[in-house]
Amino acid sequence: MTAAASTEQLKATAAEAGRRLADASAEEALRWAVERFGDDLIVASNMQDAVLIDLAVKVKPDVSVLFLDTGYHFAETIGTRDAVDTVYPHIRIVNALPEQTVAEQDSEYGPKLHDRDPNKCCHLRKVVPLRATLARYSCWVTGVRRVDAPTRANTPIVGWDERNGLVKVNPIAAWTDEEFDDYLSRNGILQNPLVGEGYLSIGCAPCTAKVAPGADPRSGRWAGQSKTECGLHG
Template sequence: MTTIQEDREDQEDREGREGRTAEDLKRLAEQAGRDLEDASALEILQWAVETFGKTFCVTSSMEDAVVAHLASRAQPGDSQVDVVFLDTGYHFPETIGTRDAVEAVMDVNVITLTPRQTVAEQDAEYGPKLHDRDPDLCCALRKVKPLEEGLTRYDAWATGLRRDESPTRANTPVVGWDEKRQKVKISPIARWTQDDVDAYVAEHGVLTNPLLMDGYASVGCAPCTRRVLEGEDARAGRWAGRSKTECGLHG
């Protein structure tokens, strides 16, 4: 595992290595969004590693390792793709175990980001169980801020978003422009269905979070995730009973 701190000396090499401005990146994203709409997930990731080199990363919630596996196929060998994982301090043990397994067996470079405060430090400043009282603030502190800091070194990042996961994700582009972070945002499996994911996992023996076999269709932080009921969409178990549906990483 490479931590952000340990890897910082590479940062100057990565930053601006391709010499592209935000306007260049935005144009690239818009063109690629049109050109790659019908491309396969592997082709999209091959384009990403060829276009962005080490200024490209994959983010993973460790619900499964499908996109990380695709990235390892797109960029095999020594120059491994960075797979960024946000350790909020609230994950299920199974999620941390999946992260550890991915790091041990897959041909990718796992980078773990952590919030500035531990859970205990956050409790001391904001009171216990902030996730119950103000989940938006909790997500901002434990997810959104660390990711924004972690992504500063990259021009492009890939996610595992899929259009069929929920109505809020129905228009996810395969390549788009992340206006908030001024980066190219790539969702190589945006067009996949759950059946496509299951088939890929079975064909390639991809690591998945054991909770997926235990009634969880989408895996987030333990205090904010429950099993889904028959007929519910995959994300219905996230922040159930609250108006919140997204953590802010993709807003």
């Protein structure tokens, strides 16, 4: 499959693989994606950990990794990205940048847009750069899991991303928290040090808080606001 494949061809590919790989393991899903798309595929990571990257590298050592470099990340997240780049020397990290720097955005929209209109801020700093980057690929791979949130309960292993117009593979969609933690510890996978401090779902610094013991991990995202998703996986 090449980047020249039509949207209809890609949709048909996603539908067929979605049925066939409905119960596939993470490795089987990644192997199919790499064999089908090769360099026309990119793995997304928010640098909370390198589980998905580690799985992908075992199938394609030089896999491309997409990081949304919003300009609002914790220093620890940037440090994790740089550590990942060192530990997996053959990967290609693609830093997707917003059109405006934080200073330019502040000057056009006023400071702290994230506090006043987080949907607009996420649109400018995440959704648009993601769409622009994904436009260069036919398939993206995410670490979305069904247990992340009720809105993700029906996440397929392979599906069609209508919003961005490409195949979307979620190799660990069916993993429980126990399976995830087991893979992380057994393989000594890199993890953002903030996780150990109680930040269980890490996004931009202004919109990420520590999570109380036993609480929903995503309750630390946009705490105190009605927003619960960036708009990346809708």
